[in-house]
Amino acid sequence: MPNQTLSTQQFVDIKEVKGGVLYLKGGGIRRVLAVGGINFDLKSQEEQEVILHSFQNFLNTLDFSIQIFIHSRKVNVxxxxxxxxxxxxxxxxxxxxxxxxxxxxxxxxxxxxxxIVTKTFFIVVPYETPKASAPTKGLLGFFKKKPASKAKTDERMEHQKQTFQLGQRVDEVIQGLGGIGVHAQPLEDEEITELFYNLYNPALIEKEDLAIAQSPEAEEQKKNPKEA
Missing domain, CATH: 1.10.287 (Helix Hairpins)
Incomplete structure (x- = not known):
């Protein structure tokens, strides 16, 4: 009887992770932001109302959807x-x-x-790539077919356009959150890999030396020690 065991990768809708960008099997691309927090309960009622109003305005200014999720993990001591x-x-x-x-x-x-369990907050910024149209069959398909070099050039230019537009969305989210005092930092390849590994292996403890196991503020201070 053939082995029917399937790897976890076959259940994950991610084709690859490159340059901090998640490339989905369906064609879409994503970036994941680690988001800090604020001591909301320690704020006065007026300050809380200002924060809520500012966050509402931030969401209303976006012309694209975002996903907010919380990841609970065991602390490595x-x-x-x-x-x-x-x-x-x-x-x-x-x-x-x-x-x-x-x-x-x-x-x-x-x-x-x-x-000891700590919670990390994330925002996923999406960009849906246009689906390629089905190839034309018959004689018309022959005339519409592009040379291989031209097709590769068009694909590369389209890829650059998509990642640029995704980057603009990421900047918009970071600036919007910064306006209400919340710091956001895009995850890189290793951090994204660790995040998904732990999502599918919740019983394991994450490695502490990676940036995902630290607050975005602490990671920013490591990159800019003179400002600390």
């Missing part, structure tokens, strides 16, 4: 525990060593019994 272990190895005071060891065991036990 291994790197933190590793630093504590290194601190313990450097400590000369035996009493402090014991206390550090007890603290490490406490953190391990607490995380095991009470998984």
């Amino acid at each position: 291994q790197s933190y525990l590793q630093k504590i272990e290194e601190r313990k190895a450097e400590e000369q005071n035996e009493l402090l060593k014991i206390q550090i060891g007890d603290y490490i065991e406490f953190v391990k036990t607490f995380v095991r019994d009470n998984p």
Whole structure:
């Protein structure tokens, strides 16, 4: 009996990820933005009303749809525990060593019994590419057929046009969110791959060293340390 096992990729409607752009099997393209947050509950009632009104205006200015989704994931504390272990190895005071060891065991036990979950917010910006028309059959199809070099040139120009228009939409979303104090950062190839891997493997813990596991504000400070 032939093996009927199918890979996860066959169930994902993504053809490839290149240059931070998701190319769908159906022809559409997407960009994913990691979005920060604001302490809405700590704002005054007037400030909350201003934020809600500004967000409503932002949505009304868009002439295309967007998708907003929240990804919950387990926090990886291994790197933190590793630093504590290194601190313990450097400590000369035996009493402090014991206390550090007890603290490490406490953190391990607490995380095991009470998984720490953080939420990351994303916005998907779409652009639907025009579907290619069906080829004409018969004699007319022969005359309408383009040379291979011409077809490749047209395809490349159309691809550049589509990615440019998608980029304009991304900039519009980033600027609109920035107007209400929310920072948004486009994900790159590795971050997108990690995101979808964890979406289809929810029991696993994400790697902490990737930008997706950090807030957009923290990632921006890493890129511009002088501004921090």
